[in-house]
Amino acid sequence: MRxxxxxxxxxxxxxxxxPAAPAGPGxxxxxxxxxxxxxxxLEIGEREPGxxxxxxxxxxxxxxxxxxxxxxxxxxxxxxxxxxxxxxISTAGADPAIVQRKKYLLAHVSAAAARLRMLSxxxxxxxxxxxxxFGVRPELPPLSSFDPVLAEIDALLPGPGSLTERVTEFKxxxxxxxxRLQAVMDAAIAECRARTARHxxxxxxxxxxLAFVGDKPWSGYNYYQGDAQSKIEINADFPIxxxxxxxxxxxxxxxGHHVYNALLExxxxxxxxxxxxxxxxxxxxxxxxxxxxxxxxxxxxxPGDEALAFERExxxxxxxxxxxxAEKKAELQGLLRRLARAEYTIADAYLxxxxxxxxxxxxxxxxxxSPRDKATQRLRFIDxxxxxxxxxxxxxxxxxxxxxxxxxxxxxxxxxxxxxxILPVDLx
Numbered sequence: 001m002r003x004x005x006x007x008x009x010x011x012x013x014x015x016x017x018x019p020a021a022p023a024g025p026g027x028x029x030x031x032x033x034x035x036x037x038x039x040x041x042l043e044i045g046e047r048e049p050g051x052x053x054x055x056x057x058x059x060x061x062x063x064x065x066x067x068x069x070x071x072x073x074x075x076x077x078x079x080x081x082x083x084x085x086x087x088x089i090s091t092a093g094a095d096p097a098i099v100q101r102k103k104y105l106l107a108h109v110s111a112a113a114a115r116l117r118m119l120s121x122x123x124x125x126x127x128x129x130x131x132x133x134f135g136v137r138p139e140l141p142p143l144s145s146f147d148p149v150l151a152e153i154d155a156l157l158p159g160p161g162s163l164t165e166r167v168t169e170f171k172x173x174x175x176x177x178x179x180r181l182q183a184v185m186d187a188a189i190a191e192c193r194a195r196t197a198r199h200x201x202x203x204x205x206x207x208x209x210l211a212f213v214g215d216k217p218w219s220g221y222n223y224y225q226g227d228a229q230s231k232i233e234i235n236a237d238f239p240i241x242x243x244x245x246x247x248x249x250x251x252x253x254x255x256g257h258h259v260y261n262a263l264l265e266x267x268x269x270x271x272x273x274x275x276x277x278x279x280x281x282x283x284x285x286x287x288x289x290x291x292x293x294x295x296x297x298x299x300x301x302x303p304g305d306e307a308l309a310f311e312r313e314x315x316x317x318x319x320x321x322x323x324x325x326a327e328k329k330a331e332l333q334g335l336l337r338r339l340a341r342a343e344y345t346i347a348d349a350y351l352x353x354x355x356x357x358x359x360x361x362x363x364x365x366x367x368x369x370s371p372r373d374k375a376t377q378r379l380r381f382i383d384x385x386x387x388x389x390x391x392x393x394x395x396x397x398x399x400x401x402x403x404x405x406x407x408x409x410x411x412x413x414x415x416x417x418x419x420x421x422i423l424p425v426d427l428x
Contacts, residue, residue: 024090029089030089034275035275039064042066043075044281045281047075051115051281054224054226056225056278080113086102086109089102100422103423104423108285111132111135114129133388139344150339150369164371171332174321176321184245192246196301200259200415206229206259207229210234215237216233217385221233222257230261232258242319243307250297260290264418265278277421290391293417295396296414311323311326337393339367342368347360347386360382361375398428402417
């Protein structure tokens, strides 16, 4: 690690053995609170399927939560009790890692309390909800602010038909044939792993399985299993383009979700015994860091024109595709990325009931330049995950600004982030 990381090591506790924990009234400790936080999170998972994204702690804890979960009102009270216990722990003069641990637990209990209130029927505005769950308040720019980007794409792809139709037709030349999908994905993932392993020491036994599925609201998902093992699923309902193979390989695998979870497990659960990191609540500040770092990891692993070069030299031949307009494709992808936050404004209006479903789909078609079936799938994601969508674009931008603002090697800063209890508020 470079010198600038030494101070960060003290903050996040990634570079030392576990310091002694301070005690609260009655001998209460952060370790005891962390154990109860895990049980609390697992019980929420019994009240909301999908809330627990990953758990690799003792099986009996999960069994206990399943056998006798508290009701939502009881869990809301449980969140208040955990908060009181945490606030009663004095960290005056404590190791910075302990100070950060308490802060981390408080932030995640607060997010859990907000999610429980939502399960009880409380409705929040899009930005309020995002801030309550993920710790960052997104801006909601007017859709008209994205019109200049649409104009640039219109100039890039002139011709008859709507802009969405032209973009769809152009991208159709880069769809990976289904009979070549496995080979292309294997090659992309292997390259993502090789580029990551040159900079980050991965657990010796790390591995994942890959499967193609359908009828999902997402394009890819990493189910972390513990012991540095993941199950990655790719939604093959819609066309998968060559650049998407790289995106998925990095985002779901290296240096994305698979690496993030494996490093957290190694750093905290195995080396320190901090059990709170053995459970991953989906609607929490953890997801802002997870999705943001996974998306930024694509740019980190393939800086500049390196993704385009890899597509041209490796993926296009494997997919049997013509690379004649590959440069224009890369330019289009850069412009489409600048449209990403338009969906925050659309989701805000849709979830608040200011626009109906058909209008939301039409707006997604216009501002993501997606065909109707793909825009409909995206609205299904918004229906399911709501303000979670901020974690991708905004998360990537915040992580990128933090990593590149550290002044040292970007991979060193990324490894520190992936091995830490750094919160979104710490990145801002």
